[in-house]
Amino acid sequence: MRKKLFIILLIITFILSAALLPACNEQEETVVLSARMEGAALKWNAVDGASYYLVKCILEDGLGYSVKVYDTTYIAPYTTPGDYLFTVSALNESGDLIATSADVPYHLGTGIAADAITIGSAEDLMGITESFTLKFGKTEVASPVYYRLTADIDLTGKDFTPIGTSKTSFQSVFDGAGHTIKGLTFTKCNTDGNMGLFGHTTNAVIKNLNLEASLRFDKDSNTQKGELNCGLLVGHAVSTLIDNCTVKGDMDILSDVIKTDTYSLMAGGIVGKAESGRISCVSYTGNIKAQYGRVNAGGIVGSASGTEPKFMILNARAIANVSSRACAYNSETRTDYAIARSGVIAGNLSAAGRVASVLAIGTAESTSNNAGTLVSNLPAGVFGRTKTTDLGTAGIPLYNVYYSDNIAKFIGTGTPLGSYAKFVYPLSDEQMKAKYSYALEDGRYGLNFEDYWDMPDDDYPTLKGTAMKEQPSLTLTVHSDIDGHAFHYDFLLEDVMAPTYFDVSAGALMHSLGYSLDKLLDSIGTGITAVYTDDEIAQGVSVKVSANGIEDRILTTTKASLHCYLQYGVHSNYESREDVYSGYKLINAINSSNVGFYDYTTVDHITITFLPAGGTK
Numbered sequence: 001m002r003k004k005l006f007i008i009l010l011i012i013t014f015i016l017s018a019a020l021l022p023a024c025n026e027q028e029e030t031v032v033l034s035a036r037m038e039g040a041a042l043k044w045n046a047v048d049g050a051s052y053y054l055v056k057c058i059l060e061d062g063l064g065y066s067v068k069v070y071d072t073t074y075i076a077p078y079t080t081p082g083d084y085l086f087t088v089s090a091l092n093e094s095g096d097l098i099a100t101s102a103d104v105p106y107h108l109g110t111g112i113a114a115d116a117i118t119i120g121s122a123e124d125l126m127g128i129t130e131s132f133t134l135k136f137g138k139t140e141v142a143s144p145v146y147y148r149l150t151a152d153i154d155l156t157g158k159d160f161t162p163i164g165t166s167k168t169s170f171q172s173v174f175d176g177a178g179h180t181i182k183g184l185t186f187t188k189c190n191t192d193g194n195m196g197l198f199g200h201t202t203n204a205v206i207k208n209l210n211l212e213a214s215l216r217f218d219k220d221s222n223t224q225k226g227e228l229n230c231g232l233l234v235g236h237a238v239s240t241l242i243d244n245c246t247v248k249g250d251m252d253i254l255s256d257v258i259k260t261d262t263y264s265l266m267a268g269g270i271v272g273k274a275e276s277g278r279i280s281c282v283s284y285t286g287n288i289k290a291q292y293g294r295v296n297a298g299g300i301v302g303s304a305s306g307t308e309p310k311f312m313i314l315n316a317r318a319i320a321n322v323s324s325r326a327c328a329y330n331s332e333t334r335t336d337y338a339i340a341r342s343g344v345i346a347g348n349l350s351a352a353g354r355v356a357s358v359l360a361i362g363t364a365e366s367t368s369n370n371a372g373t374l375v376s377n378l379p380a381g382v383f384g385r386t387k388t389t390d391l392g393t394a395g396i397p398l399y400n401v402y403y404s405d406n407i408a409k410f411i412g413t414g415t416p417l418g419s420y421a422k423f424v425y426p427l428s429d430e431q432m433k434a435k436y437s438y439a440l441e442d443g444r445y446g447l448n449f450e451d452y453w454d455m456p457d458d459d460y461p462t463l464k465g466t467a468m469k470e471q472p473s474l475t476l477t478v479h480s481d482i483d484g485h486a487f488h489y490d491f492l493l494e495d496v497m498a499p500t501y502f503d504v505s506a507g508a509l510m511h512s513l514g515y516s517l518d519k520l521l522d523s524i525g526t527g528i529t530a531v532y533t534d535d536e537i538a539q540g541v542s543v544k545v546s547a548n549g550i551e552d553r554i555l556t557t558t559k560a561s562l563h564c565y566l567q568y569g570v571h572s573n574y575e576s577r578e579d580v581y582s583g584y585k586l587i588n589a590i591n592s593s594n595v596g597f598y599d600y601t602t603v604d605h606i607t608i609t610f611l612p613a614g615g616t617k
Contacts, residue, residue, distance in 0.1 A: 032047075033047055033101040035086070035101035037076075037086075037105075037106050038121045038123075039121040039124035039150065039151075040076045040106075040119075040120075040121075040127065041074070041120075041121045041123040042073065042074045042076060042106070043072060043073050044101060047098060047099045049098055052070050053069045053070070053072070053090050054066055054068055054089045054091060055069050055074045056089070057076075057085070059082065074088075075127050082107075083105065084107075085106075086104045087103055088100070113175075116146040116147060117146065117147050120149070120151045121151070121153065122154065122155055122158055125181070126160060128163050145172035146173045146175065147172060148175040149177050149181075150179075152182070154182055155185075156185075158183070158184075160184060160186075162190065162194065162195055162197065162235060163197065163199060164194075164201055164204075165192040166200050167192075169201060169204075170199075171201070171203055171204055174198075174209070175208055175209075176206075176208045176245070179210065180210040180212065181197065181209065181212070181213075182213075183213075184197060184212070184213035185215075186216070187216055188222050189221050189222050189228070193227055193228045195215060195272070196230065196272065197233055198234045199234075199235045200234075201237050201238065203238070203240065204241070205240070205242075206234065206242050206243075207243040207244050208243075208245070209233075209244075210245070210247075212247075212248050213232045213247070214232075215230055215232060215251045215252070215253065217252070217253045217254050218254065219257045225263055227263060228265045229273040230268075230272045230302075231266075231268045231271040231272035231301070231302070232270065232284075233245060233247050234270070234272070234274075235271075235272045236273045237273070237274045237275070237277055239277050240274070241277060242277070242280070242282060243279075243282075243468055244463075244465060244467040244468070245270070246285075246465075247269055247285075248285045250286045250287045250288070251267055251286070251287075251288045253289065253290040253291065254291045255289040255291045257291065258327060261328060262328040263292065263293045264292065264293065264294045265292035265293075265296070265302075266296050266297075267295070267302045268298050268299070268302035268346075269286055269288060270282055270284050270299075270300050271301045271304075272303075273303050274304040274311055275306040275311070277312075278311070278313075278314065279300060279313050279316060280314040280315050280468050281465075282300065282316050282317075283317040283318070284318045284320060285320070286320060287322075288320060288322045289323050290323070290324045291325040291327060293326065293327060293337070294340070295324035295325065295339070295342075296324075296347035296385075297342050298318075298322060298345055298346035298384065299318030299319075299344050300318050301346045302348070303347055303350070304348070304351070304352060305350045310352060313352070313355045313356075314356055314357060315358075315447075315452045315463065316357075316358050317360075317361075318359070318360055319361045320344050320361075321364075322342045322343065322347075323342060324341065324365075324380075325366075325367045325369065326340035327368065327369035329369075338368040338369070338377060338378075340366040340367060340368060341366060341378075341379050341380070341384030341412065342380040342384050343364055343381060343384040343385075344382050344404075344407060345382050345401075346384070347383075349383050349385065349396060350385075351396070352387075354399070355398045355399070356397075357446065357448060357452075358400070358401045359403070359447070360382045360401070361432065361460060362407070363407065364384065364407060364408075366378040366379060366380040366412070379411070380408065381408060381411050382401065382403045382410050383411045383412065385411070385412060386411050399446075400425075400440075400446030400447065402424075402425045402432065402437070402447075403424070403425070404429065410426070433460060435449070435455040438455075544607075544608070545607070546607040547605065549603065550598075550603065553586070
């Protein structure tokens with residue numbers, strides 16, 4: 001009897017085990033899917049038998065969403081900053097669950113330096129937006145965005161679109177954090193005509209980045225008629241700060257194509273076309289060949305201009321061979337319009353506030369397809385052209401510029417050095433590799449070897465990879481009760497090209513608060529005129545400005561076209577670490593007949609509160 005009972009129990013145990021085994025296997029399979037975050041890219045291993053994947057995201061407030069994905073990568077969208085949890089599930093054709101992942105945490109930064117949006121993969125880089133908007137109730141606030149690289153990125157084989165266009169310019173901070181982006185290759189031109197890692201930037205900062213890239217346009221590159229701006233780092237930079245960056249790579253732009261139009265090309269190893277802004281602590285190594293109707297080509301920048309703030313090149317090195325060829329021609333009048341300017345440093349420097357501590361090694365050549373082109377239209381040298389041809393009275397301050405004595409001219413449009421003779425130095429290759437060659441009469445060095453430059457044995461001076469002195473930071477808090485939904489937002493006003501004006505009026509709140517060069521004042525100190533108009537601003541809406549140790553100021557809007565501004569900036573006039581800090585000033589332009597200036601230079605926190613009509617909170 002006991003033996004029979006034992007056999008029965010054994011059979012029951014076997015049956016139960018067999019029944020439970022598939023469930024165990026199924027349970028084990030539902031947790032084997034391996035998922036991880038690479039920057040903002042959620043990636044996972046493919047699962048056999050999976051027809052599609054379901055990505056589920058849980059937000060901080062417990063809400064969430066699900067997305068059906070057929071690949072093994074999902075790019076987290078730039079939405080509200082915060083902490084998220086992602087899970088990935090694999091399903092078969094019948095919709096049955098066959099595998100799932102554990103929770104994968106993800107943090108989206110707020111876009112300030114202390115909590116940057118991190119870029120850790122090619123997908124992250126290709127997903128950068130030109131602007132970043134936060135929503136508070138009915139109100140949208142466009143804030144400055146701070147991006148930071150967390151890893152080296154290889155773009156080999158990637159179809160990369162330049163970040164920013166003339167219509168949607170990149171207006172944020174990009175901190176490479178010492179990392180390298182390599183493998184970037186351009187062979188197709190976009191319709192915007194601004195080509196580079198960044199196509200078009202406005203009031204942006206690009207710093208601490210190493211870039212290895214190339215650009216080659218031939219007859220099949222879809223080049224559009226019109227102005228073309230090509231720089232390996234930035235195609236067209238407006239009031240942009242580029243600091244502590246190295247760029248390596250060649251550019252060959254339509255050199256095997258004959259054109260007869262009069263359109264212009266600006267080609268630079270670092271920046272194609274620069275308007276205002278600053279390029280500092282940078283180096284370029286490579287070869288540039290460019291052919292177009294009219295050409296400005298340079299190792300650092302193709303063409304530079306701008307009045308306020310004036311463009312500057314500080315602590316820069318170019319080891320470059322630059323050649324440009326012009327082919328513009330007017331067949332009706334038989335007048336030759338061909339212009340080609342080539343410079344180891346810059347092709348055309350029409351305006352600049354200061355160019356100092358510069359090292360130029362290489363060659364520069366300018367030619368034309370049309371016989372009879374005036375020699376004056378084909379300048380080449382360290383600089384192809386500056387503001388004037390008379391070097392003795394040139395309006396551009398050039399100091400401590402050292403260059404290879406094999407470069408035919410210092411400035412291609414003139415031969416005598418004039419008043420520059422004491423500040424520019426042609427050196428032989430042997431002299432360039434000796435530190436004594438950079439000593440000045442007063443015992444100092446023309447290159448700052450203490451902070452920015454190194455002097456290797458038997459080699460040219462190199463940059464240390466040190467960023468120039470940064471501006472102080474300011475935290476701005478914004479409050480509002482205008483739409484019945486109180487909010488506040490803290491961010492740092494930092495790393496901006498001086499001078500910058502932040503519109504802090506009610507109109508700015510309604511339409512966006514942030515970096516907008518079209519809201520610049522026409523002039524500072526005399527006859528200030530606000531250039532921004534908004535008929536929707538209700539009269540009587542007020543803005544309160546508060547800071548510790550300073551009496552609160554309440555400014556009331558009386559006309560839609562008049563605003564108040566927060567001026568912030570650092571005027572980096574020298575290549576030393578002693579920059580001139582201009583401080584924070586509140587400019588009250590609400591009453592154009594009585595413009596007020598209030599100094600907030602000593603504070604490190606300002607609170608801006610927008611009040612409803614008649615409010616006095």
